[in-house]
Amino acid sequence: MNVRTDIIKPPKQDIFKSGKFRSIVVQIIVMVLVVGSIGWIVNNAATNMKANGISHGFAFLWETSFFDIGYLPFIEHTASHTYFNAFVVGLLNTVLVAVLGIFLATIIGFLIGIGRLSDNWLVARFCGFYVEVLRNIPLLLQLFFWYHAVLRILPRAKNSLNIGDSFYLNLKGLFIPKPIPEVGFNYVLLIGIFSIISIIFLFFWAKKRQALTGQQFPVFYASLAIFIIPILIVSFLNNTPMYLEDPVLKGFNFKGGIRLIPELVALLLALSLYTASFIAENVRSGILAINKGQIEAANAVGLQRVPILRLIIIPQAMRVIIPPLTSQYLNLTKNSSLAVAIAYPDLVHVFAGTALMQTGQAVEILAITMSVYLTLSITISLLMNWYNSAMKLKDS
Amino acid sequence: MKISNVLKLFASVLMLSFGTSAIADTLSDTKDRGHVRCGVSQGLPGFSNPDENGNWVGIDVDVCRAVAAAIFGKGGDDKVEYFPVSAKERFTKLTAGEYDILSRNTTWTLSRDAKIGLTFNGVNFYDGQGFMVPKALGVTSALELDGASVCVNTGTTTELNLADFFRANGMSYEPVVFEKADEVLAAYDSGRCDVHTTDKSGLAAQRTKLAQPDEHMVLGETISKEPLGPVTREGDEPWSDIVFWTLNALITWDELGLEAGDALKTIVGDTSQTPEVKRILGVEGDQGGHLGLDKDWAYWALFEVGHYGDMYERHVGANTPLALARAGSPNAGWKNGGLIYAPPIR
Ligand SMILES: N[C@@H](CCC(=O)N[C@@H](CS)C(=O)NCC(=O)O)C(=O)O
Numbered sequence: 001m002n003v004r005t006d007i008i009k010p011p012k013q014d015i016f017k018s019g020k021f022r023s024i025v026v027q028i029i030v031m032v033l034v035v036g037s038i039g040w041i042v043n044n045a046a047t048n049m050k051a052n053g054i055s056h057g058f059a060f061l062w063e064t065s066f067f068d069i070g071y072l073p074f075i076e077h078t079a080s081h082t083y084f085n086a087f088v089v090g091l092l093n094t095v096l097v098a099v100l101g102i103f104l105a106t107i108i109g110f111l112i113g114i115g116r117l118s119d120n121w122l123v124a125r126f127c128g129f130y131v132e133v134l135r136n137i138p139l140l141l142q143l144f145f146w147y148h149a150v151l152r153i154l155p156r157a158k159n160s161l162n163i164g165d166s167f168y169l170n171l172k173g174l175f176i177p178k179p180i181p182e183v184g185f186n187y188v189l190l191i192g193i194f195s196i197i198s199i200i201f202l203f204f205w206a207k208k209r210q211a212l213t214g215q216q217f218p219v220f221y222a223s224l225a226i227f228i229i230p231i232l233i234v235s236f237l238n239n240t241p242m243y244l245e246d247p248v249l250k251g252f253n254f255k256g257g258i259r260l261i262p263e264l265v266a267l268l269l270a271l272s273l274y275t276a277s278f279i280a281e282n283v284r285s286g287i288l289a290i291n292k293g294q295i296e297a298a299n300a301v302g303l304q305r306v307p308i309l310r311l312i313i314i315p316q317a318m319r320v321i322i323p324p325l326t327s328q329y330l331n332l333t334k335n336s337s338l339a340v341a342i343a344y345p346d347l348v349h350v351f352a353g354t355a356l357m358q359t360g361q362a363v364e365i366l367a368i369t370m371s372v373y374l375t376l377s378i379t380i381s382l383l384m385n386w387y388n389s390a391m392k393l394k395d396s
Numbered sequence: 397m398k399i400s401n402v403l404k405l406f407a408s409v410l411m412l413s414f415g416t417s418a419i420a421d422t423l424s425d426t427k428d429r430g431h432v433r434c435g436v437s438q439g440l441p442g443f444s445n446p447d448e449n450g451n452w453v454g455i456d457v458d459v460c461r462a463v464a465a466a467i468f469g470k471g472g473d474d475k476v477e478y479f480p481v482s483a484k485e486r487f488t489k490l491t492a493g494e495y496d497i498l499s500r501n502t503t504w505t506l507s508r509d510a511k512i513g514l515t516f517n518g519v520n521f522y523d524g525q526g527f528m529v530p531k532a533l534g535v536t537s538a539l540e541l542d543g544a545s546v547c548v549n550t551g552t553t554t555e556l557n558l559a560d561f562f563r564a565n566g567m568s569y570e571p572v573v574f575e576k577a578d579e580v581l582a583a584y585d586s587g588r589c590d591v592h593t594t595d596k597s598g599l600a601a602q603r604t605k606l607a608q609p610d611e612h613m614v615l616g617e618t619i620s621k622e623p624l625g626p627v628t629r630e631g632d633e634p635w636s637d638i639v640f641w642t643l644n645a646l647i648t649w650d651e652l653g654l655e656a657g658d659a660l661k662t663i664v665g666d667t668s669q670t671p672e673v674k675r676i677l678g679v680e681g682d683q684g685g686h687l688g689l690d691k692d693w694a695y696w697a698l699f700e701v702g703h704y705g706d707m708y709e710r711h712v713g714a715n716t717p718l719a720l721a722r723a724g725s726p727n728a729g730w731k732n733g734g735l736i737y738a739p740p741i742r
Contacts, residue, residue, distance in 0.1 A: 049513070051631065052491055052513040052629060052630055052631050053510075053513035053630035053631060054491060054511075054512060054513035055511045055512075066556050066559060066560070067555050067556055067559050067571075068558070068559045068562075068569075068571050069571070070570050070571045070572055070573060078559075078563070079556075079559035079560070079563055080563075148582070152586045152588070156587040157587075171586065171587045171588050172545060172588065250543065251542065251543045251544075252541075252543045252544040252545065252590045253543050253544070253545065253570070255543075262588070263572075340575060341575075342574075343572045343573050343574050343579075343583070345573065349550070349573070353484055353550050353551065353573075353575065354484075354550050354551060354555060354573065356484075356488075356551075357483070357484045357487070357550065357551030357552075358507075358551070358555075358556070359511070359512075360487055360488070360491075360508075360511060360512030360513070362488050
């Protein structure tokens with residue numbers, strides 16, 4: 001067909017009708033509405049609180065808290081510290097659970113996910129069973145199961161389960177020896193750091209060599225040797241400058257050693273086992289998404305099972321696994337606020353619980369708490385996005 | 397469960413943020429609604445606890461019933477809607493207007509009064525914080541508790557007194573903090589904590605719920621003052637007045653040594669009674685009118701609920717499972733050396 005080209009000429013630009021202009025206007029209007037509503041809500045809340053004789057503002061953060069917190073793995077908090085300090089303690093405890101939980105859930109999830117595809121009937125069945133059971137029971141119920149059913153059958157402190165007078169397990173937690181550095185420990189530390197640097201160099205050297213000559217170097221065993229042998233020698237020369245402090249029962253509780261409280265253990269068990277069941281499914285679907293030809297090709301070249309998994313399957317599957325993995329990490333972090341259901345002093349428990357109640361400043365405290373969870377979630381997303389783009393297939 | 401509590405709290409905050417703060421008139425709202433809304437505990441025997449038929453009973457519940465009877469007259473004590481709340485959420489929900497009286501073993505303190513927007517309306521039970529331990533522990537004084545794990549309710553004065561007490565005595569402890577009283581008790585009973593601490597009346601009540609109550613004892617020390625009483629929102633004086641004076645009418649009748657309940661039918665017609673009695677019952681004068689209520693407000697409160705002594709003996713007294721003898725305690729009337737005292741109704 002013949003087309004008259006002069007008709008198709010773009011019409012005269014009318015900026016008011018251009019899509020771009022309209023979109024900007026709409027965005028500005030929405031922005032103004034959102035900011036305006038927030039402003040109105042804040043103002044209204046402040047007026048209402050004032051009218052009802054409720055204090056408001058953020059000055060309370062610097063007031064004395066007057067309450068103690070039971071679990072302080074990082075920083076000090078006593079009744080004479082401020083509410084802000086209590087906030088930091090709660091935040092650190094939340095981050096602790098989230099980080100440990102993500103670590104454990106990832107390991108368990110990958111093992112179960114890979115296990116589910118195993119040729120071994122028993123392993124595959126067990127992993128399938130694990131996923132179906134844990135995924136389908138509400139998390140809170142699992143938390144109660146670990147805390148109120150499992151950890152509560154432990155003996156009282158006096159009748160602790162005792163392993164070699166060093167490890168004790170009772171209702172108040174798990175107590176393990178604490179390594180205490182003595183004079184000369186710095187040399188050991190120094191040699192350890194030196195070994196690690198050497199291992200990194202070895203790694204790059206071996207990689208380069210393999211690229212050039214095709215020869216493999218037993219990096220793993222060599223690294224192990226480089227790490228352990230110098231440390232052993234230096235320790236020996238310095239009369240083992242480290243001593244293990246055993247926990248001992250003094251009065252009501254064990255003193256000394258490292259203590260793992262049952263609240264943390266229950267929370268970690270519940271969060272990581274539950275989340276692992278979802279991660280396992282992500283891993284499985286990631287692996288199944290890989291073209292069968294890849295594995296057949298690897299088999300044809302004569303690669304063993306483990307290298308196939310490590311070098312061919314997992315790296316490619318990661319691209320499919322990472323996005324849903326990110327949302328599992330986010331879920332785990334948010335679910336960690338179930339800590340309030342047992343006595344683990346996380347952010348929600350300490351700050352949006354005790355502090356909120358003692359100050360009565362619900363609006364401010366909930367706003368801060370929500371911003372914290374938002375920030376944690378965004379941080380995890382950003383890290384995972386960065387990792388995702390690092391793992392992407394690169395054209396080379 | 398717990399998460400939904402956080403959500404509910406959040407909803408209360410939203411109400412605070414969106415609602416307009418018109419001049420509050422809780423009394424006429426209550427009359428329009430036809431019942432009083434009352435915040436109670438989630439189950440503390442003697443104070444506020446559902447009985448076997450699911451009806452709320454207790455000395456705190458009776459305060460709400462008396463207010464309802466004072467407002468609605470005959471049979472008014474049933475016109476109450478109860479809202480069981482945890483220690484943590486009780487004030488937020490009151491200030492957000494979910495209920496209008498909080499009668500839930502709540503201690504009167506300066507910061508609650510002045511900072512959180514609450515009004516305290518007298519005291520219906522004078523309490524103090526104590527410690528409960530298993531007898532097997534061999535502890536006889538609170539000063540032997542250095543290093544103990546202590547189970548406690550979150551959002552209470554208990555949590556703060558505990559910190560004060562151990563700090564003042566240079567002792568250390570591990571607080572194990574739960575949101576619900578039942579969880580505190582279960583943790584203590586299992587042995588997760590060595591010590592259970594709360595108001596002594598609460599200890600007496602909680603002890604009855606333990607697997608083996610006889611194997612536990614309450615230590616002698618009382619480490620704080622816990623005057624418990626009904627709470628209302630700041631900013632509605634007339635409503636707070638009703639709550640305050642209703643409670644005090646019950647106390648006054650106890651002071652007068654007169655019988656309440658059915659006996660009132662004869663007392664009200666007895667012209668030989670004192671002017672004070674006639675004034676309280678609304679036979680002479682109109683004290684109720686000053687409160688925005690009917691003349692016979694106190695008559696119905698006393699008729700339906702009984703006086704303070706009745707209320708005490710029925711729920712927490714020597715013949716109840718709590719077995720807290722009134723004589724010799726701060727909850728005796730002032731004429732008997734106690735602290736229970738009502739300003740004059742005139
Ligand atoms: N009087 C104290 C403590 C009140 C309190 O909540 N005590 C707990 C422990 S006995 C309780 O009554 N719990 C009952 C419940 O959670 O329903 C206060 O006002 O802070």
